[in-house]
Amino acid sequence: VRAACTALLALAVLFAAMVPVRAVEVEIIERRVDRDILVLYDSAAERRVHETRVHQFAEMPLNHLGYRLTYADVRAPLPGEDALKGVKAVLTWFLEPMDAPRAAAVVRWLEAATEKGTRHIVLGEMAPGATEAEAPGLRRLHARLGLELTDEYVDITIGAKVLAQDRQVIGFERPLDKVLPDFPVLRPLSGKSEPHLVLEAETRDGPEASAVVSTSAGGGLAAGSYAIYFEQVTDRVLWVLNPFAFFQRALGDERMPVPDPTTLAGRRIYFSHIDGDGWNNLTEIEPYREQERSSSEVIAEEAILPYPDLPVSVAVIGGDIEPSLGGSSTGQAVTRLLFALPQVEVASHTYTHPYNWSFFERYDRAAEEQLIAKHQKPSQPIREQMTEVLSRIAGREPPRGQYNPYVAGTDDLPRTYLKEPFDLGREIGGALRFAERYAPAGKTARLYQWSGDTTPFEAALAAVREAGALNINGGDSRFDREFPSVAYVPPVGRAEGRERQIYAGNSNENTYTNDWTGPYYGFFLLEETLKNTESPRRLKPFNLYYHMYSGEKAAALAAVRHFLELARKGPVIPIHASEYAAIANGFYTTDIRKTDTDRWEISARGALQTVRFDAADAVQLDLAA
Numbered sequence: 001v002r003a004a005c006t007a008l009l010a011l012a013v014l015f016a017a018m019v020p021v022r023a024v025e026v027e028i029i030e031r032r033v034d035r036d037i038l039v040l041y042d043s044a045a046e047r048r049v050h051e052t053r054v055h056q057f058a059e060m061p062l063n064h065l066g067y068r069l070t071y072a073d074v075r076a077p078l079p080g081e082d083a084l085k086g087v088k089a090v091l092t093w094f095l096e097p098m099d100a101p102r103a104a105a106v107v108r109w110l111e112a113a114t115e116k117g118t119r120h121i122v123l124g125e126m127a128p129g130a131t132e133a134e135a136p137g138l139r140r141l142h143a144r145l146g147l148e149l150t151d152e153y154v155d156i157t158i159g160a161k162v163l164a165q166d167r168q169v170i171g172f173e174r175p176l177d178k179v180l181p182d183f184p185v186l187r188p189l190s191g192k193s194e195p196h197l198v199l200e201a202e203t204r205d206g207p208e209a210s211a212v213v214s215t216s217a218g219g220g221l222a223a224g225s226y227a228i229y230f231e232q233v234t235d236r237v238l239w240v241l242n243p244f245a246f247f248q249r250a251l252g253d254e255r256m257p258v259p260d261p262t263t264l265a266g267r268r269i270y271f272s273h274i275d276g277d278g279w280n281n282l283t284e285i286e287p288y289r290e291q292e293r294s295s296s297e298v299i300a301e302e303a304i305l306p307y308p309d310l311p312v313s314v315a316v317i318g319g320d321i322e323p324s325l326g327g328s329s330t331g332q333a334v335t336r337l338l339f340a341l342p343q344v345e346v347a348s349h350t351y352t353h354p355y356n357w358s359f360f361e362r363y364d365r366a367a368e369e370q371l372i373a374k375h376q377k378p379s380q381p382i383r384e385q386m387t388e389v390l391s392r393i394a395g396r397e398p399p400r401g402q403y404n405p406y407v408a409g410t411d412d413l414p415r416t417y418l419k420e421p422f423d424l425g426r427e428i429g430g431a432l433r434f435a436e437r438y439a440p441a442g443k444t445a446r447l448y449q450w451s452g453d454t455t456p457f458e459a460a461l462a463a464v465r466e467a468g469a470l471n472i473n474g475g476d477s478r479f480d481r482e483f484p485s486v487a488y489v490p491p492v493g494r495a496e497g498r499e500r501q502i503y504a505g506n507s508n509e510n511t512y513t514n515d516w517t518g519p520y521y522g523f524f525l526l527e528e529t530l531k532n533t534e535s536p537r538r539l540k541p542f543n544l545y546y547h548m549y550s551g552e553k554a555a556a557l558a559a560v561r562h563f564l565e566l567a568r569k570g571p572v573i574p575i576h577a578s579e580y581a582a583i584a585n586g587f588y589t590t591d592i593r594k595t596d597t598d599r600w601e602i603s604a605r606g607a608l609q610t611v612r613f614d615a616a617d618a619v620q621l622d623l624a625a
Helices: 006-011 053-064 100-114 132-144 243-250 295-304 331-340 365-374 382-393 424-436 458-466 522-532 554-569 577-589
Strands: 017-020 036-041 068-073 087-094 119-124 147-154 161-165 183-188 194-203 206-216 219-223 228-231 236-239 267-275 312-316 344-348 447-449 470-472 493-496 499-502 542-547 572-574 591-596 599-603 619-622
Touching: 036 053, 036 100, 053 068, 053 087, 053 119, 053 243, 087 100, 100 119, 100 132, 119 243, 132 147, 147 194, 147 206, 183 194, 183 206, 183 219, 194 243, 206 243, 219 243, 267 447, 267 554, 267 577, 295 331, 295 554, 312 331, 312 447, 331 344, 344 424, 344 577, 424 447, 424 458, 447 577, 458 470, 458 499, 470 499, 470 577, 499 577, 522 542, 522 554, 542 554
Parallel strands: 036 068, 036 087, 087 119, 119 219, 267 312, 267 542, 267 572, 312 344, 344 447, 447 470
Antiparallel strands: 017 619, 147 183, 161 194, 194 206, 206 219, 228 236, 493 499, 591 599
């Protein structure tokens, strides 16, 4: 690989020529490597992109293979021909029926999109809701996948049997059920497809073989329930299909360098970031409890000061330390202490801490005030008013918010601090500048950590970029005994209009402790996710992500310290969270050109420093190149 920047060698990132052990002279034309996949989805069934099956389950394996996804809603005008330039494949995962005219439009569009060689990957049905009028188009689309679409459908599968099963593709996390799901009869065309699961059932014309999972030069298909298994009792999903193997075969097995945001200088990336929730909470941990110390002070003394070798991004909520909004000025001292530490990166966890970001996309102060009135808090009893006065006389600031109608104690309200009308500029750029007030001169806030439901709208994402910062949070990656599937490992990030949100590498302790109701040692389970996302494939960096309220409980603090020690002793490369966010952005911007046999040029990679070659036993790097 010929790199655009020779300084990469000094950074121990080897962009060099890949030379096969037994080289064969092949003349090729220099070309751009297509790593884009266009996804069609139906917003009537899956309202927003991040709610689609493709985003939740399929996008991460495709990211791992080096592909980036864009989405188009079939309820909007379908993409024009220009949108297909550089697209490797079109991907659909339709299950819910569409109205007949829309299904017909989808069939026509898919035919036009794939007639010149763009691959088509189908999970579920091709165009549910299509009428008999679309049968010729559907047959042509299936034929491009090496399959013959018949009129037969097996509703009752008792007596159906497995004729052939490719165990590299089928039975990944769950074996096939003994009672098979229903399926269409899709005859494999000889020499045109590679069937991975072939079933046989009795039809009106006798026994019929159906390739319900197959790949070909035209793409791939996994029918109905033969991709994902949903367990209703546990509300969990498992892959029946091996998504890594299936997608690789469906996209063609061409070798290419894969932009990899998990690794730097050959080591797994480690980064840690802390959301400010619980900054002023009084700890229950001795001896700090007797001293009436806050959770943030405990985290500073137990999890940050003793680890100067481990970078950490600390994000304060403006309202928590701004008395005019209902916060407490006592938290300002620990903010200054933390932001002065060289290992601490200054970050913001918003100004008023929104819970429901979509509420603020078309903000209505009157509607917000109605919600405030509906959740009106009781008046403060006289005895507690006197206690508050005595606390001030003693030089201690009493806890705030319990009786303040403009400080939410629940996420039933749109945000925590409600006194002033919402202002996007103050919530984003203003919050970043607010955080900088407590940092030494010249130390800027480079990271914005999303709050609440962590699904910001496009203008909010744009505001972070325009403020000169990067963004992170969301995704909630889990892969452990409670969430035992790669289906719960999210992609690198998500697109929202023209903007992009970068997901955290791992979930935080809130999901491990049942929304901070216990068990408070639950965060120890993160270790399973770290192992499962490292081997047999490195899917995510090592991300230690938690809240300041972990300083409240001894068990929660013990878990945090356990992972700090694990990182300190492990073969990782520690960086700040903003550096990871920049690397993750580079995954999307990277452009790859193939310039010769087993030679590539990498450009527009931003902060991304690593490409990965899979199945590389038979190749070696040409260091001289």
